[in-house]
Amino acid sequence: MEKVIEAVDMTKKFGSFVANDSLTFNVGRGEIFGLLGANGAGKTTAIRIMCGLLRPTSGKITVAGMNVYRQAERIKRRIGYMSQSFSLYEDLTILENIRFYGGIYGLPERVIRRKSQELAEKLDFWRIRNSLIGSLPPGWKQKLSFSIAVMHRPDIVFLDEPTSGVDPDTRRQFWDLIYETAAEGITVFVTTHYMDEAEYCERVCIMADGRIEATGSPADLKELYGAGSIDDVFVKIARPPRG
Amino acid sequence: MEDVAVKAEGISKAYNGHRVLENISFQIEKGEVFGFIGPDGAGKTTLFRILSSLILPEKGEAFVYGLNVVDKYRDVRNITGYVAERFSLYRDLTVEENIRFFATVFGTTLSENYDLIKDVYRNLEPFKNRRAGRLSGGMKQKLALCRALIHRPQILLLDESTTGVDAVSRREFWEMLHKLKAGGMTIALTTSYMDEAAKCDRVALLYNGRIMKTGSPDGIADSFGLxxxxxxxxxxxxxxxxxxxxxxxxxxxxxxxxxxxxxxxxxxxxxxxxxxxxxxxxxxxxxxxxxPGIEDCFLALSRGYKKKGTDGEGY
Structure with a gap:
């Protein structure tokens, strides 16, 4: 499988604190890859490095075939990013947000118009296209935010806890979007605190204290750890017996 | 009445013409762990702000330990420990300073109520000279809980205390809550994690400002009927x-x-x-x-509500 992310000994130190300790992993094209870990395990640092937002201390890391040290700006154009906290501009309308992000990603005007039509059809929002984002239900915003994050057909989309607080039905619709996107060849790199969602990933990587403790398909990890669910695997890894 | 910790009747609230709570009624028994389960935008935070006397209901009445949250708000605040969704302690004060400050506000001291908070505070003690703004998410959550307990309240109101918290820290948090319950405390909380319903004695499923169902987790599952x-x-x-x-x-x-x-x-x-x-x-x-589990019930009920509201596709 073609690799879109390759990390060898990726390390990030903040002073004496090691946030990422020699992480080695790779992610294939069109793969749905989940990154799990307790708060403070180093997930956000890893994502920021891969997005070209944070320079690693050492290690060899390529994202979409580009080097994170030298080609950070080019990486930013080939990825999409969304999180619970950073999403859309609340005081712009739906269409204005699409046009704004289309412009940021450098899409030509006619492509933006076509994309707006496509999105309107897919998410069924044509009748409310001129509503302010702030007036939409939270789950709706998240779906729109995701669709905008992949509007420029990036190689990889990074989703940082995309479904926190979203209702169960919308959460599932969101995962339908993820599967469709991956089927089109866009790699999905996702973090989540919902352990049922970890089961939907093709492979997951579990971090603890800045290190990778396990990587594999949910089925393989459950077998390896003799656990009934990814939740159990997670608890075994993230909270080893004390003392 | 003497077994009732919270009683709400017909509470409604709207912001700018947008209805946030619609005719909410429920009763929480003393010593119960009662969860309001629902997604963002369901009205959970508005409801808890009303119960903690921070905002006024438009219609309806609520009583905490028999005290009307509007007329008797001062008394309500003395017996209620409220943890807001957003971290609302002083970031420029240290952990210890925050605790002492809030203890003083309520006319008590840290040592007077140390037995109640010691389980939580022990985790924080190594960082007691650190400024609150520089704590990790999990530590902030523990500090907020200590603060809410410092005046030995009868009831805890926890709004979204586990949102964005990892699965392991959430388990630890729940262990602390069950210890407090064992000591006789009433605990009302909101969460968007359906799996936390099983840890409550009773839950109310909240969606679009309405209570869809109230009951024990098992009772709700049994009444699923599908x-x-x-x-x-x-x-x-x-x-x-x-x-x-x-x-x-x-x-x-x-x-x-x-x-x-x-x-x-x-x-x-x-x-x-x-x-x-x-x-x-x-x-x-x-x-x-x-x-079926609570999430199955929630899905079935909320899809029904969406059908009534829109064209059957929901959002």
Whole structure:
């Protein structure tokens, strides 16, 4: 499988604190890859490095075939990013947000118009296209935010806890979007605190204290750890017996 | 009345013409762990702000330990420990300074109530000289809980205390809550994690400003009244897509490592589903009947509400 992310000994130190300790992993094209870990395990640092937002201390890391040290700006154009906290501009309308992000990603005007039509059809929002984002239900915003994050057909989309607080039905619709996107060849790199969602990933990587403790398909990890669910695997890894 | 910790009758609230709470009524018993389960935008935070006397209801009344939250708000605040959704302690004060400050506000001291908070505070003590703004998320949450307990309240109101918190820290938090409950404290909380419902004595399922259902987690599951079939396969998403084509299954949903199928009025047998999938090349499936959980109930109820509200597609 073609690799879109390759990390060898990726390390990030903040002073004496090691946030990422020699992480080695790779992610294939069109793969749905989940990154799990307790708060403070180093997930956000890893994502920021891969997005070209944070320079690693050492290690060899390529994202979409580009080097994170030298080609950070080019990486930013080939990825999409969304999180619970950073999403859309609340005081712009739906269409204005699409046009704004289309412009940021450098899409030509006619492509933006076509994309707006496509999105309107897919998410069924044509009748409310001129509503302010702030007036939409939270789950709706998240779906729109995701669709905008992949509007420029990036190689990889990074989703940082995309479904926190979203209702169960919308959460599932969101995962339908993820599967469709991956089927089109866009790699999905996702973090989540919902352990049922970890089961939907093709492979997951579990971090603890800045290190990778396990990587594999949910089925393989459950077998390896003799656990009934990814939740159990997670608890075994993230909270080893004390003392 | 003397067993009742919180009583709410017909509470409604709107912001700028947008209805946030619609005729909310419930009762929480003393010593109970009561959860309001619902997604963002369901009205949970508004409800807790009303219960903690921070905002006024438009219609309806609420009583905390028999005290009206509007007329007797001062007394309500003395017996209530409220933890807001957003971290609302002083970031420029240290952990210890925050605790001492809030203890003084309530006319008490840290040592007077140390026995109540010691389990939580012990985790914080190594950082007691650190500024609150520089604590990690999990530590902030523990500090906020200590602060809420410092005046030995009768009831804790916890708004979204576990949002964005990892699965392991959430378990630890729940262990602390159950210890407090064992000491006689009433605990009311909100959460968007459906799996936390099982840890409550009773729950109310909140959606679009209404309570869809109230009861014990088991009671709600028992009253589900729909036939649930669970399908497992190595190719889960493909199986789900295929099952959506079943004419007699109105609901097909992913649930972790399985797909849940709720059959319609005609009913579906296990053999129906197995046969259907086999014909389409899925040989490895395991199909069995299963007991619904809170999330199944929430999905079924909320989809019903969406149908009533819009064109059946929901959002």
């Amino acid at each position: 036939d649930l079939i669970q399908v497992r396969s190595q190719r889960l998403y493909a199986v789900k897509k295929e099952l959506e084509k079943l004419p007699s299954a109105p609901s097909v949903s992913l649930f972790g490592d399985s797909v849940h199928v709720i059959s319609g009025e005609k009913g579906l047998s296990l053999e129906d589903i197995e046969g259907f999938l086999k014909k389409r090349g899925f040989e490895d499936t395991q199909v069995e009947r299963s007991r």
